[in-house]
Amino acid sequence: MLQFVDRLVEKQTGEHLNNLQKEIIQGLWQGKTYQEISESGANGYNENYIGDTSRQLFKVLSEQLDEDIKKSNFCWTIERIINSPQSLVGVVNQNITWCPYHDRAVTNDKITSPELAxxxxxxxxxxxxxxxxxxxxxxxxxxxxxxxxxxxxxxxxxxxxxxxxxxxxxxxxxxxxxxxxxxxxxxxxxxxxxxxxxxxxxxxxxxxxxxxxxxxxxxxxxxxxxxxxxxxxxxxxxxxxxxxxxxxxxxxxxxxxxxxxxxxxxxxxxxxxxxxxxxxxxxxxxxxxxxxxxxxxxLRGFETTEILKNVGLGDSDSALQILKSYEGHPIYLKEISSLIQTLFSSNIAEFLTEEDLILTQNMQTQMKTYFNRLSPAEQQIAIHFSQSNLPISREQLKADLSLSSTDLINGLDSLKRRYVLTAIESEGIAFRLSPVFRAYIRSFT
The missing domain is CATH 3.40.50.300 (P-loop containing nucleotide triphosphate hydrolases)
Structure with a gap:
């Protein structure tokens, strides 16, 4: 059975079953739930990850066998196909009956009930x-x-x-x-x-x-x-x-x-x-x-170096600095990577010598859309934040801006719900504006 499934997966993906996939298939064949597969080993993966991996396998098998394969019919469908006269599996000389823990479905049964249909x-x-x-x-x-x-x-x-x-x-x-x-x-x-x-x-x-x-x-x-x-x-x-x-x-x-x-x-x-x-x-x-x-x-930006490798920046300290400056945003990183390759001969260190944070045309357009959606109070708060690279506390904002407490608090909350403002907790709570958004506001104020 594992040989048969492995052949199908290898034909579709070019890769053989890995150890986790084999454990999952064996667990399903024994009638185990995803939780039971997880608890029995499965390389330490939780039941949700095992479920996702299973569904990827079912999709591959469905396309290869031209059948709707899912958890509920996986075992008896594979068994039926192996036992079919047209099967070229060649692993046994007689029909297999390895799936005893539930009733087998008959694929050509006609649905007569309107509700079932x-x-x-x-x-x-x-x-x-x-x-x-x-x-x-x-x-x-x-x-x-x-x-x-x-x-x-x-x-x-x-x-x-x-x-x-x-x-x-x-x-x-x-x-x-x-x-x-x-x-x-x-x-x-x-x-x-x-x-x-x-x-x-x-x-x-x-x-x-x-x-x-x-x-x-x-x-x-x-x-x-x-x-x-x-x-x-x-x-x-x-x-x-x-x-x-x-x-x-x-x-x-x-x-x-x-x-x-x-x-x-x-x-x-x-x-x-x-x-x-x-x-x-x-x-x-x-x-x-x-x-x-x-x-x-x-959904936040990426924090690992994997995204840097995907966009062609590598995982050097300079690349990590770019990751932080552009907030792990996949599109921003891809655009900056392209700029570095074409205008800086792939020299990241030279790119970082630029005085200002570089914004592509697409970033500027996106930030303009963000800024235009802000309420007047939010715009006032954002402009004040753009004048400093350091986090600012609510008390300091209240002293610096001519806004009522209600407008200030609602404005801060709204900017957070637009994901351009981040709260930082240390001795108290301070707020930091998105570096990209800050750079855009500085460009016209």
């Missing part, structure tokens, strides 16, 4: 999701999402962070590895869908063209989410927030999204709404995680 129907609409060509290591974050989505069945999850930090790629990568976990997976972008009603109409009529739309559409959507296990992804969620005001406040015409986020945590259903945003939603903060089934994954 409905539950067996899969629908995936990922036309607006990106194609992942190169993925930086986010093993921890993938495991967190697996735990929330597969183990805890969280109805509302947000993935938030700076533009270009890798939020959309992370979610798409998780979906690519776990597509079989949901009956329906739908990816929508707020940028291309003007209203929530437009999104709901498209979902309901595309999944089932015979659907008769009834109002309110939100109620019909909740019935849909209750009837099947669905993952609904809403990307570019920050586009429904008001620019020029504090972070995470809905535009007047987008108040129905507020209702969606509240109700999806209160009603009984089996689905998940996952939102991707550059700003932390004020409503997600108001919904106390102690009382509501919600989770928020804040």
């Amino acid at each position: 409905k539950s067996a129907t899969k629908y995936h609409d990922l036309s607006l999701a990106p194609k992942i060509r190169k993925f930086c290591d986010r093993t921890t974050e993938l495991s967190i999402l697996s735990n929330w989505l597969c183990n805890q069945n969280m109805p509302l999850i947000s993935v938030v962070g700076r533009a270009g930090i890798g939020k959309t790629s992370l979610v798409k990568r998780w979906i690519d590895l776990n597509l079989e976990q949901f009956d329906t997976v739908i990816w929508k972008s707020i940028r291309f869908s003007p209203t929530l009603n437009t999104i709901i109409e498209d979902i309901l009529t595309t999944v089932n063209p015979d659907t008769i739309l009834t109002h309110p559409l939100l109620t019909q959507l909740f019935h849909f989410l209750r009837d099947r296990r669905c993952l609904l992804v809403l990307d570019d969620f920050q586009d429904i927030f008001i620019p020029g005001q504090l972070a995470g406040h809905y535009q007047p015409e987008a108040q129905d999204y507020h209702t969606l986020l509240t109700k999806i945590t209160e009603i009984d259903h089996q689905s998940t709404l996952l939102i991707i945003s550059q700003e932390k939603n004020q409503q997600m903060i108001a919904l106390d995680a102690e009382l509501y089934p919600i989770k928020c994954l804040e």
Whole structure:
């Protein structure tokens, strides 16, 4: 069996099974859960990582065998194929019966029940999701999402962070590895869908063209989410927030999204709404995680040298200095790496002799967008921060700026929820502005 699976994996990936993959396959064959595989050894990996690795194997096997392989049918499907007359495995001279711990399914059984037919129907609409060509290591974050989505069945999850930090790629990568976990997976972008009603109409009529739309559409959507296990992804969620005001406040015409986020945590259903945003939603903060089934994954820049190697900077002390200056942001690092190669003959030390932090045209455009979205109080605070490289305390800001305590505190909180301000705790709490954002503000003040 291991030989057979190894041949399939090697044909698809060019690599043989590693020790962890072999342990996982043997554990599944013995009817073990991911937790039991983890506890029995598995090189110290936790059950979430083992689940992710398993799903990668299932995807490879599904493509090679042209069958939908998953944890529940892995053993008997491999056994059936090995025993088939067309099998070229050649490892035994008689049929194998190595999978005794559960009933075998018959693949040509006809589904006669309408309810079963409905539950067996899969629908995936990922036309607006990106194609992942190169993925930086986010093993921890993938495991967190697996735990929330597969183990805890969280109805509302947000993935938030700076533009270009890798939020959309992370979610798409998780979906690519776990597509079989949901009956329906739908990816929508707020940028291309003007209203929530437009999104709901498209979902309901595309999944089932015979659907008769009834109002309110939100109620019909909740019935849909209750009837099947669905993952609904809403990307570019920050586009429904008001620019020029504090972070995470809905535009007047987008108040129905507020209702969606509240109700999806209160009603009984089996689905998940996952939102991707550059700003932390004020409503997600108001919904106390102690009382509501919600989770928020804040995606930060990379801190390890692996990202430096991926963008061609190496792992020297000079490269580490660039990693810190550009906050481990994968796109910033890639652009700076390209500049160093083409204009500095790949000499990182020479690049670091520049007096100011170098911003590419793309960085300047992105920072301009950030600055224009700030409220007047936030802009005033950000400009003051840009005048110093050192962290500044709230008390010092209060003394330096002509802002009320309310405006100052709300402004600091909003800048943190936009991920351009970081709190530093030592003897007290001080705040530090993003180096890239600081360099941009200095360029025009």
